[in-house]
Amino acid sequence: MDERNVRILQAVAELGTGSPDEISEYTDIPKSTVHYRLTKLKEDGVVSNDLLDVDLEALGLEITVVTEVIAEYDEQYHEDVGEQLAAIEGVNQVYFTMGDTDFIVIAHLADREMVHRLISDYEAIDEVVRTSSQFVVETVKDEPHPLNDFELETVVESIADED
Structure with a gap:
């Protein structure tokens, strides 16, 4: 896991799509790199679906x-x-x-x-x-993508601490 993977995952969460084209445009990471890394993240079990979230x-x-x-x-x-x-x-x-x-x-x-x-x-x-x-009377916050709750630097630092 590195900064590029984190940026890709944050883009997926923010955009609500796993489209390499849209993620590439959002992150300035080449489309082929986005595609390769998303595939690898799925193989490694970090990403489990294509974010087809449903409004309950x-x-x-x-x-x-x-x-x-x-x-x-x-x-x-x-x-x-x-x-x-x-x-x-x-x-x-x-x-x-x-x-x-x-x-x-x-x-x-x-x-x-x-x-x-x-x-x-x-x-x-x-x-x-x-x-x-x-x-629950009223939902104040329901963030389905926890990465949206962190700054990029915080997540990058936490994965750097693991290495």
Whole structure:
């Protein structure tokens, strides 16, 4: 990973496209280099898709539910319970956390019936002791591309520190 790769990834996030032509124009990196590096980033697993992000509200998935999940401690419970939570329809993100809460789960749903089913599915997991769910009233920030939250220099310095 080097500065050119970071610039390419930031351009992809900013432009919302993996088009070598547009990225080349945006970054002044030759198109052939952009194409080669994007291919390499995909092969290395750094880039997992072509950024065909979808507006969930346009699909009717307007309700965002954030749930704290408390589970019974057991060996490897974080993997077992985490996989069960992740498999529930509508769940988009599952985080195993430290502290009083074992998992934070984020789901995007269409209506109250789906919310009710979601909560029932959580409670159907044997190891789940308790849940606490909150509805998002207003999204203040939802940046799907974390690189947009950093200055180029910050990311370049962080990868330089790894070498």
